[in-house]
């Protein structure tokens with residue numbers, strides 16, 4: 489994979505900048521406001537942690553930032569796009585495909601495909617030739633320490649290995665923005681540590697803006713920045729010096 493330590497779009501250091509995001513959901517006869525005018529930004533090369541209690545709006549924020557869930561108000565500028573939500577849905581999908589990686593708690597792997605195929609599929613969908621896809625997929629899986637497990641299907645992999653396949657799949661396309669939603673919550677301490685270190689490296693070595701939603705305070709150690717959200721409002725935003733060698737104790 490190529491190193492993208494200095495990829496800066498037209499918004500300078502910011503890979504993504506959002507202002508005034510409001511998201512409401514229907515609730516009974518009325519509405520519940522889940523994002524209450526949120527301003528948010530994330531820089532290239534930073535591991536930005538978004539923390540907050542259950543129901544505080546973290547996943548909704550990620551969905552609004554990544555073009556998955558349209559906010560009622562506010563705008564999102566990302567990479568070379570001004571006001572993502574003004575694009576057609578096809579162009580929003582293309583933006584996501586070209587530039588964004590996603591890692592979720594549930595791994596989202598295809599049961600019938602080998603580790604190698606899980607990663608290849610996405611790359612072919614992006615337009616790589618089969619040979620290019622195979623090479624890139626092998627490199628990405630090797631980078632996450634699964635070079636020896638290329639032919640295994642999810643059923644033969646541990647939870648930690650499955651999450652690493654999901655990370656390889658997200659990293660293989662060298663995304664400029666990587667969204668991770670509770671990426672370690674289904675894992676034990678050792679596997680959680682492997683995963684958070686990979687996210688740290690995606691930011692430091694590949695220059696991705698990594699936005700990681702979690703309610704696990706132990707992950708703060710690896711972050712460049714910790715943003716706290718409560719009840720749809722950002723209540724704290726601190727830069728910090730990450731410790732890439734931190735040790736994640738088991739639950």
Ligand SMILES: Nc1ncnc2c1ncn2[C@@H]1O[C@H](COP(=O)(O)OP(=O)(O)OP(=O)(O)O)[C@@H](O)[C@H]1O
Pocket residue numbers: 513514522540541542543544545546547548549703
């Ligand atoms: N599609 C939806 N329809 C109605 N309400 C929703 C919908 N999605 C989320 N909500 C509500 O919005 C609030 C915020 O949800 P969200 O998933 O963003 O929180 P979260 O901080 O990510 O929580 P968790 O840590 O539990 O995942 C919750 O009260 C949730 O019930």
